[in-house]
Amino acid sequence: MKTLALLATLCTGALLLYGTKDFPAWGDPQSPANSYLSPKYIEHAVQETHVPNLVTAVLGDYRGYDTMFETVVIYCAGMAVVSVLRRNRSQ
Amino acid sequence: MKQLQEKAKQRQLGDSLIIKTAVRLMVPFIQLFGLYVIVHGHYSPGGGFQGGVILGASFILLALAFDMKTSFKHMSEKVNAILGNLGAAIFIGVGLICALVGGLFLDYSALNIIIPLGPVEWRSFGIFLVEVGVGLAVMSIMVLLYWNISSSGKMDEGL
Amino acid sequence: MIWQIDLMILTLVVICALATITIKDLLGAAVVFGVYSFLMCLLWAEMGAVDVAFTEATVGAGISTILYIGAILRTTRRSKD
Numbered sequence: 001m002k003t004l005a006l007l008a009t010l011c012t013g014a015l016l017l018y019g020t021k022d023f024p025a026w027g028d029p030q031s032p033a034n035s036y037l038s039p040k041y042i043e044h045a046v047q048e049t050h051v052p053n054l055v056t057a058v059l060g061d062y063r064g065y066d067t068m069f070e071t072v073v074i075y076c077a078g079m080a081v082v083s084v085l086r087r088n089r090s091q
Numbered sequence: 092m093k094q095l096q097e098k099a100k101q102r103q104l105g106d107s108l109i110i111k112t113a114v115r116l117m118v119p120f121i122q123l124f125g126l127y128v129i130v131h132g133h134y135s136p137g138g139g140f141q142g143g144v145i146l147g148a149s150f151i152l153l154a155l156a157f158d159m160k161t162s163f164k165h166m167s168e169k170v171n172a173i174l175g176n177l178g179a180a181i182f183i184g185v186g187l188i189c190a191l192v193g194g195l196f197l198d199y200s201a202l203n204i205i206i207p208l209g210p211v212e213w214r215s216f217g218i219f220l221v222e223v224g225v226g227l228a229v230m231s232i233m234v235l236l237y238w239n240i241s242s243s244g245k246m247d248e249g250l
Numbered sequence: 251m252i253w254q255i256d257l258m259i260l261t262l263v264v265i266c267a268l269a270t271i272t273i274k275d276l277l278g279a280a281v282v283f284g285v286y287s288f289l290m291c292l293l294w295a296e297m298g299a300v301d302v303a304f305t306e307a308t309v310g311a312g313i314s315t316i317l318y319i320g321a322i323l324r325t326t327r328r329s330k331d
Binding site: 052059081085086 | 136182183211217222228232235239244246
Binding site for chain 3: 128136137138140141144145147148151155233236237240241243
């Protein structure tokens with residue numbers, strides 16, 4: 001069973017490594033992610049939001065829904081832990 | 092682990108004067124740094140999430156070095172719950188107010204109708220409001236997770 | 251991006267990841283996992299993603315290690331397998 005698991009892990013790892021061959025190089029300006037949307041943010045974000053840190057501008061303004069649901073996920077995790085673990089002192 | 096716990100209880104291994112004094116000196120500076128990370132997120136790396144985690148870590152450090160009663164003295168369970176819900180409500184409330192005054196949901200420039208600062212300045216300030224909400228929510232949830240997990244829900248004694 | 255530093259950190263990351271799943275003592279595994287998180291933080295910072303590195307350092311190396319140790323305190327220290 002253990003050798004089977006190791007074989008499956010190795011196969012998945014080899015497939016993933018093979019998949020990374022199609023990735024663009026690190027910091028490649030011609031890659032798809034860097035050629036359509038990123039230049040727009042870099043050119044207009046400071047004018048439109050007056051926030052010098054681009055990451056904060058994107059996280060808080062352009063991608064506000066992402067940050068909102070990130071907070072909701074954290075909140076749900078806290079509520080789940082409380083509802084499972086919390087016990088009253090009287091019991 | 093059980094033996095270690097009993098040994099610690101007998102010989103008061105957790106009561107080290109050096110650790111207590113160091114933590115008492117460190118906690119105000121950690122909290123100040125957390126506030127700095129939240130507020131200065133516009134200009135440097137950081138923001139609501141990281142600053143909230145640092146603020147929560149300061150309370151967890153208090154509970155680790157002293158005991159859970161001391162951390163309740165600084166932030167009781169009720170205050171913690173209020174802050175957590177307030178943080179999540181600030182975020183969604185800002186978005187809802189934007190929608191109510193005529194803009195899109197989470198489009199902070201619509202808030203210009205309420206206080207005329209200029210739409211661009213409102214987008215900057217709206218990000219700040221949202222970051223404060225995220226910081227409060229994350230801080231209280233992290234402390235809540237530590238309290239519940241380390242005392243298995245009884246909230247009497249922790250690590 | 252300096253490839254010597256990259257190679258060093260990546261080697262240590264792989265060693266820490268293998269150590270985390272092989273150590274039988276769960277408290278030690280939690281600490282090694284904290285080391286892994288901190289090395290990942292160094293890797294992010296070295297690649298220029300400072301915000302991600304900050305999050306990794308605070309959440310991965312700070313809070314999650316404490317939560318693991320709290321959970322180990324309430325369960326067992328030895329792994330069964």
